[in-house]
Structure formats: structure tokens, C-alpha cells
Amino acid sequence: xxxxxxxxxxxxxxxxxxxxxxxxxxxxxxxxxxxxxxxxxxxxxxxxxxxxxxxxxxxxxxxxxxxxxxxxxxxxxxxxxxxxxxxxxxxxxxxxxxxxxxxxxxxxxxxxxxxxxxxxxxxxxxxxxxxxxxxxxxxxxxxxxxxxxxxxxxxxxxxxxxxxxxxxxxxxxxxxxxxxxxxxxxxxxxxxxxxxxxxxxxxxxxxxxxxxxxxxxxxxxxxxxxxxxxxxxxxxxxxxxxxxxxxxxxxxxxxxxxxxxxxxxxxxxxxxxxxxxxxxxxxxxxxxxxxxxxxxxxxxxxxxxxxxxxxxxxxxxxxxxxxxxxxxxxxxxxxxxxxxxxxxxxxxxxxxxxxxxxxxxxxxxxxxxxxxxxxxxxxxxxxxxxxxxxxxxxxxxxxxxxxxxxxxxxxxxxxxxxxxxxxxxxxxxxxxxxxxxxxxxxxx
Amino acid sequence: xxxxxxxxxxxxxxxxxxxxxxxxxxxxxxxxxxxxxxxxxxxxxxxxxxxxxxxxxxxxxxxxxxxxxxxxxxxxxxxxxxxxxxxxxxxxxxxxxxxxxxxxxxxxxxxxxxxxxxxxxxxxxxxxxxxxxxxxxxxxxxxxxxxxxxxxxxxxxxxxxxxxxxxxxxxxxxxxxxxxxxxxxxxxxxxxxxxxxxxxxxxxxxxxxxxxxxxxxxxxxxxxxxxxxxxxxxxxxxxxxxxxxxxxxxxxxxxxxxxxxxxxxxxxxxxxxxxxxxxxxxxxxxxxxxxxxxxxxxxxxxxxxxxxxxxxx
Ligand code: SF4
Ligand code: SF4
Numbered sequence: 050x051x052x053x054x055x056x057x058x059x060x061x062x063x064x065x066x067x068x069x070x071x072x073x074x075x076x077x078x079x080x081x082x083x084x085x086x087x088x089x090x091x092x093x094x095x096x097x098x099x100x101x102x103x104x105x106x107x108x109x110x111x112x113x114x115x116x117x118x119x120x121x122x123x124x125x126x127x128x129x130x131x132x133x134x135x136x137x138x139x140x141x142x143x144x145x146x147x148x149x150x151x152x153x154x155x156x157x158x159x160x161x162x163x164x165x166x167x168x169x170x171x172x173x174x175x176x177x178x179x180x181x182x183x184x185x186x187x188x189x190x191x192x193x194x195x196x197x198x199x200x201x202x203x204x205x206x207x208x209x210x211x212x213x214x215x216x217x218x219x220x221x222x223x224x225x226x227x228x229x230x231x232x233x234x235x236x237x238x239x240x241x242x243x244x245x246x247x248x249x250x251x252x253x254x255x256x257x258x259x260x261x262x263x264x265x266x267x268x269x270x271x272x273x274x275x276x277x278x279x280x281x282x283x284x285x286x287x288x289x290x291x292x293x294x295x296x297x298x299x300x301x302x303x304x305x306x307x308x309x310x311x312x313x314x315x316x317x318x319x320x321x322x323x324x325x326x327x328x329x330x331x332x333x334x335x336x337x338x339x340x341x342x343x344x345x346x347x348x349x350x351x352x353x354x355x356x357x358x359x360x361x362x363x364x365x366x367x368x369x370x371x372x373x374x375x376x377x378x379x380x381x382x383x384x385x386x387x388x389x390x391x392x393x394x395x396x397x398x399x400x401x402x403x404x405x406x407x408x409x410x411x412x413x414x415x416x417x418x419x420x421x422x423x424x425x426x427x428x429x430x431x432x433x434x435x436x437x438x439x440x441x442x443x444x445x446x447x448x449x450x451x452x453x454x455x456x457x458x459x460x461x462x463x464x465x466x467x468x469x470x471x472x473x474x475x476x477x478x479x480x481x482x483x484x485x486x487x488x489x490x491x492x493x
Numbered sequence: 494x495x496x497x498x499x500x501x502x503x504x505x506x507x508x509x510x511x512x513x514x515x516x517x518x519x520x521x522x523x524x525x526x527x528x529x530x531x532x533x534x535x536x537x538x539x540x541x542x543x544x545x546x547x548x549x550x551x552x553x554x555x556x557x558x559x560x561x562x563x564x565x566x567x568x569x570x571x572x573x574x575x576x577x578x579x580x581x582x583x584x585x586x587x588x589x590x591x592x593x594x595x596x597x598x599x600x601x602x603x604x605x606x607x608x609x610x611x612x613x614x615x616x617x618x619x620x621x622x623x624x625x626x627x628x629x630x631x632x633x634x635x636x637x638x639x640x641x642x643x644x645x646x647x648x649x650x651x652x653x654x655x656x657x658x659x660x661x662x663x664x665x666x667x668x669x670x671x672x673x674x675x676x677x678x679x680x681x682x683x684x685x686x687x688x689x690x691x692x693x694x695x696x697x698x699x700x701x702x703x704x705x706x707x708x709x710x711x712x713x714x715x716x717x718x719x720x721x722x723x724x725x726x727x728x729x730x731x732x733x734x735x736x737x738x739x740x741x742x743x744x745x746x747x748x749x750x751x752x753x754x755x756x757x758x759x760x761x762x763x764x765x766x767x768x769x770x771x772x773x774x775x776x777x778x779x780x781x782x783x784x785x786x787x788x789x790x791x792x793x794x795x796x797x798x799x800x801x802x803x804x805x806x
Contacts, residue, residue, distance in 0.1 A: 051801070058507075286801075294802050295800070367500075373504040373505040374503045374505070375503070376502060376504065378497070378498065378500055407564075407567060410511055410514075410569075410608060411744045411749060412514070414509070416749050421802075422798045424797060424798070444800040447800050447801070450502070455503050456505065456506055460511055
């Protein structure tokens with residue numbers, strides 16, 4: 050078996066024991082229509098409309114899309130056509146909350162009878178990949194031939210430092226995970242459900258094993274605490290030994306991966322009819338006064354989460370949505386919590402300092418740590434040489450931007466930056482190639 | 494709240510820096526430096542200090558003249574200086590050592606764009622330049638004194654490799670002396686034990702991997718055994734340990750993957766033996782490393798790791 054690279058990033062899971070507490074409902078929330086991969090949802094409310102918690106406000110626009118529901122009760126203040134705050138480039142609905150959190154009276158638990166009704170329920174729940182990817186879950190589960198699916202893997206690796214929201218899901222909502230696994234077995238007909246959890250989470254492993262040992266086809270696998278075990282391809286390989294070939298999906302090798310919180314969100318909808326409207330978010334980092342886990346309505350500004358956790362220290366210099374390895378640094382704390390947001394981290398000046406870049410010394414650390422077996426040092430050089438055909442050869446498209454390379458680089462090269470730039474260059478090149486080929490074909 | 498830093502992920506980095514790596518290399522060189530002073534006398538310390546200082550100052554002066562940032566803080570010039578000194582006889586006139594430093598820092602390193610850009614190992618190349626320019630002083634194994642002065646005097650005339658080349662195997666020192674380094678040779682290359690200690694430190698600190706040194710040294714051992722040419726002496730003599738552990742593992746000029754490093758070590762070992770046995774020089778480590786430096790880009794291309802799940806590269 051090939052040993053995949055990775056890094057022993059610090060764990061810093063200090064909030065693992067902090068049971069999530071709900072934050073006070075903020076006076077105003079913002080729900081972007083594009084919190085998922087695929088077509089943005091279509092807003093179906095307008096300024097002045099009254100909405101209640103769980104009410105549909107954005108319709109899924111097509112197959113690869115996801116509906117959006119009001120996370121607070123109150124009045125629609127406006128629908129921004131171009132969303133400058135989130136930069137997501139689609140509309141967003143701003144709701145002024147009335148603080149009542151009145152549930153929508155049209156909520157009904159879905160009736161399940163077969164695979165189709167189950168998938169419809171998943172679609173209507175508004176659930177997307179909550180591990181961070183945000184891919185619509187219903188699309189992932191819609192499989193032409195279920196008999197070709199050998200495993201559904203439930204991702205509880207939570208390999209990013211600081212984040213403990215999935216840990217809390219596994220500890221606090223264990224029975225929902227059990228129910229979810231049974232639902233998957235029943236309605237999708239997939240026999241084998243495997244939970245993958247990093248070894249640094251003995252609590253969740255114990256709780257999951259308790260029910261798994263009583264059930265047929267449900268298994269818990271302990272993964273090494275080596276970032277990025279939670280990366281989809283890494284997780285699949287560690288648990289099943291299968292490799293996702295270039296340009297293919299996990300489904301093509303008979304595997305589906307769901308994040309554990311994704312699964313509980315589906316179960317919540319199936320139990321109560323309440324779609325995905327709130328998230329457990331880990332609030333941590335050196336600039337947070339009282340770090341802890343919180344439950345926040347989707348669309349709440351990050352500032353509301355930080356305020357609830359005692360506020361930010363004066364020397365705050367960097368705010369992240371997501372973990373320190375792959376999270377996005379945001380320009381201000383107005384940014385709303387998205388469906389896939391699992392952490393809001395704030396760091397003081399000394400942790401936000403950018404290390405000085407020195408010349409690459411060709412030490413090969415980036416190569417040996419890359420889980421995908423790539424040569425990150427070549428991306429920067431090749432990008433600067435403007436050689437997209439070489440980038441293709443170096444397989445920059447296989448990079449999952451996990452950051453292991455830059456993390457371990459002694460010269461502190463911003464390798465992920467060059468990966469992103471290289472991917473754009475390669476995409477443009479490939480599009481141009483394709484266009485040229487088509488033109489030639491048309492001419493013939 | 495204003496002025497949050499927006500930067501690309503990852504937002505945390507591990508503690509490794511270029512400076513720390515170079516510092517580890519310097520630490521690993523300490524045992525051999527101490528051995529050289531014990532074996533060859535105080536002048537060894539003078540040569541080492543002189544070369545290190547000259548390399549650092551030359552680099553700073555060059556960067557200053559070109560208006561570039563001074564990079565002396567990364568300690569790489571210091572490493573080059575010490576390694577160059579290790580490759581010189583203790584009796585080398587300092588002005589000649591200075592010429593070597595100029596060759597290493599200016600010619601090989603800076604003219605190619607500084608750290609990370611040179612294709613050949615600066616210390617190795619400088620040694621070869623000096624060998625060609627100052628062939629008399631570069632092969633004069635006398636002078637110094639040191640703790641083992643008398644024992645050492647017995648072998649002043651020739652290095653073990655010269656003895657083997659001349660068929661004078663009867664005069665070879667004891668194996669224990671070979672291990673300790675009490676023999677003729679460049680000042681930092683003789684104490685195999687001290688060098689191996691440094692190498693172990695570097696492997697333990699994960700600064701280098703075992704691949705190149707092991708492949709290099711074992712290839713020399715196996716190949717000379719095959720040829721029936723005093724394999725054990727071949728292994729312990731000349732600059733083999735110094736070259737295999739400290740020069741053939743130079744990041745910039747050697748391959749990045751384990752497979753590439755094995756190929757590098759194997760190739761360098763073979764070339765070393767060919768030069769030693771069939772060439773007119775008794776020693777071939779420097780040339781073999783330089784040749785493999787030149788081949789490194791090709792080795793890198795040959796040994797690109799197969800991407801995980803990737804189609805044929
Ligand atoms: S880890 Fe950094 S210094 Fe080392 S080869 Fe990669 S890019 Fe260069
Ligand atoms: S090249 Fe991509 S996949 Fe490899 S370590 Fe860097 S970010 Fe991760």
C-alpha cells in the first residue's frame with residue numbers, strides 16, 4: 050500500500066469539550082443564494098415579505114443546485130442582486146429578524162417510502178457537503194446503479210486544526226448518526242457504511258463503536274492523526290484501499306463520502322421537517338477571548354459569533370472561515386456563516402504575520418509531504434515560465450489545495466497561491482486548445 | 494477591526510526554515526571540525542574559520558554591490574565555506590583558499606542567481622578549480638602537527654588512495670586509524686567516525702534522507718570489492734564520507750525524490766570508482782558529484798513521482 054504524504058499539523062482542539070451553545074439571534078442576517086457548488090438558488094421572496102424559520106426563500110435552480118431556507122423569522126429587508134459582501138457573485142436575501150424564531154407553519158416531516166422519496170427529502174432539506182465542499186448532497190446520492198456502490202464513508206476525520214464541530218456532532222448527535230446510517234442502508238440499499246475518525250478523537254470513536262458493534266454493515270475505522278485524512282481521496286484510500294483515478298469521481302470506484310454533520314442534518318429534516326437553517330461552528334483562535342462551540346443561524350455575521358464568545362482582542366489581525374490549513378481569510382467580520390462553515394477563527398497580530406519568503410532551496414519537503422504525490426515546487430517555476438502544457442504534465446489539476454506543501458516549506462514559499470494561479474492558467478490553455486480543435490473540425 | 498490580513502492558505506506553517514536547516518548542517522559538521530584540529534593541528538581551525546568568513550563576506554559584498562538583500566543570515570554561505578575548507582589540505586596558503594571561496598560564492602553560486610539557482614555544488618566545484626589551479630599545494634599532505642602528529646607524519650607523503658593507486662598497500666594505515674582519521678588527506682575528510690556522527694544527526698533531524706549517502710558509499714564498497722581493490726579502504730578513504738553525507742545531499746544540486754536520490758548515489762559511486770581505479774587521479778569523489786549535479790535535472794525528470802490516482806505522467 051502506498052503511504053500518502055501529509056503533515057503532523059498541531060491539533061489545537063481545545064474546544065472539543067465545549068458543548069455548542071446557541072448564540073442570540075442577530076438583528077440582521079444575510080443568506081447568499083450560492084452557498085453550494087452549482088447553480089445559485091433563485092430567490093422567491095422580495096423586500097417586505099414576512100418569513101419564518103425554515104421557510105423556503107430560494108428555490109434550487111436545476112439539478113446541481115440547492116434550496117435556501119430562512120434561518121430566522123422576520124421581514125425581508127432587501128434582496129441584493131450582486132452580493133458584494135460575500136463576493137460569491139450571486140444574489141443574497143437580507144432578513145431583519147423579529148427575535149421570535151417562529152417556525153414556519155408549513156413544515157412537515159417528509160414521508161419516506163422508497164429511494165426516490167428519500168432523495169427528494171435530501172434535496173428539500175437544503176443540505177450540502179458540510180465538511181467544507183458544499184456540493185449538493187442529493188446530487189451526490191443520486192446514483193444510476195446503486196448496486197455499484199460498495200461503501201458509503203461517513204467522514205468524521207476532522208483533520209483541520211482547531212475545528213471541533215464535527216467532534217461535537219459525533220458526541221452529541223450519535224443516535225442521529227446511527228439513524229442516518231440505517232436510512233442509507235434502507236433507502237439506498239448500500240450494505241457497508243464506514244465511519245472514519247482520526248485517532249485523536251477517542252470520545253467519538255467510542256460512542257460510534259457502541260452502536261456500530263450492534264449493527265450489521267456499520268463499522269468505525271480509526272485513522273492516523275495525519276492531516277489531511279479528511280480529504281476525500283485520502284479518506285477513501287485509507288479506508289478502502291481504492292484510488293480515485295484522475296478525472297473520475299468516488300462513485301466511479303463504488304464509494305460515496307458524506308461528512309458526519311451532513312448526515313445528521315439530513316436526519317434532522319427527516320425527523321422534523323426543519324431544513325438546514327443553523328450550524329455548529331467552532332469559534333477559536335488567539336484573538337478570541339472565550340473560545341467555544343456555538344450554534345448560529347446560517348447567515349449570521351461572524352461578528353455575532355465572536356461577540357458571543359467574549360469578543361475579539363484588540364490586536365486581531367486575521368479572521369478565517371474554516372480551518373487554518375484550508376480556510377479563507379476574510380476582509381471583515383460582516384461575512385455571514387454559510388451552510389458549509391464549520392469554524393470562525395480569529396488570530397492576533399503575531400499569529401497573522403506572514404513569514405518572509407526566501408528562495409526555494411529544492412529541499413523536496415513539499416514533494417514528500419504532498420498527499421497527491423505532486424511536485425509543488427515545480428508549479429511556481431512552471432507558472433512563471435508560462436508553460437501551461439508542462440502544468441498539465443505536472444498534474445496541477447489533481448491538487449486539492451490541502452496546503453501540506455506550503456506548511457512544510459522551509460523557504461515559506463506561497464505554494465498554494467501558485468497552485469491556484471496555475472490552475473487558472475491551465476484551464477484557459479485547455480479551453481483554448483479545445484476551441485482550436487473545434488474550429489479545425491468545423492473547417493473540415 | 495480594520496486592516497485584517499487577507500492571505501492565501503495555509504495560515505499556519507511548521508517551524509522549519511532555511512536558516513534552521515543550515516544551522517543543523519553546521520552543527521553536524523562540528524565533530525569533523527574538532528577531529529581535524531586534533532589530527533592536523535590548530536591551523537585546521539584557522540583554515541575553516543578563514544573560509545567560512547571569506548564566503549560570508551564575499552556573498553554580502555556581492556549582494557551589496559548589486560543592491561540585493563543581504564542573505565548572510567540564511568547561513569548557506571557559511572556552510573559552503575566550512576565545506577570548502579574541509580576539502581583543502583591543512584597547509585593550503587590562505588590566499589589560495591580565498592580564490593576557492595571566490596570561485597564557490599561568486600562564480601558558482603551568485604552568478605547563477607544565488608541560493609537555490611546554482612546547478613553545481615559550490616564547494617565541490619571550487620575544490621576542483623583549486624585542484625586544477627594549485628595542483629602542487631592541493632596535494633601536499635604535510636604541515637600542521639596536532640595530537641597524532643607523529644603517527645600522522647608516517648603517512649604524510651601520501652594518502653591511502655595514492656598508496657592503493659601505487660600498489661603500495663603495505664604502507665596503508667590501520668583500519669582503526671582510518672576510522673578515526675589519522676591519515677593523510679584533506680582536513681575535514683579523514684575522520685570517518687566524526688563525519689558519520691554528523692550524518693546520523695542530519696538524518697535524525699530529517700535534514701537529509703539516508704538514500705544518497707547509503708547508495709553512494711555502498712556502491713563504492715560493492716564495486717571495488719568486485720574489482721578486488723581494497724574495498725574497505727576505498728570506502729573509508731578520500732572524501733567519500735564527506736562527499737556522500739554533506740555534498741551529495743545538497744538540496745539545490747541533487748534530486749528531490751527518494752528514487753532520484755538513490756540513482757544519484759549509485760551514479761556517483763560508480764563514477765568515483767571508475768576514476769579512482771582507471772583514471773589518472775587517485776580521488777574521484779568531487780568529479781563524480783559534479784557530474785551527477787549536471788545530470789540532476791534529468792534524474793528529476795525521470796523520477797517524477799506518479800501522482801496519486803494520476804494517469805500516466
Ligand atoms: S519545500 Fe519549499 S524550499 Fe523545499 S523544494 Fe519545496 S518549495 Fe522549495
Ligand atoms: S500540491 Fe496541492 S495536494 Fe499537494 S500538498 Fe500542495 S496543496 Fe496539497
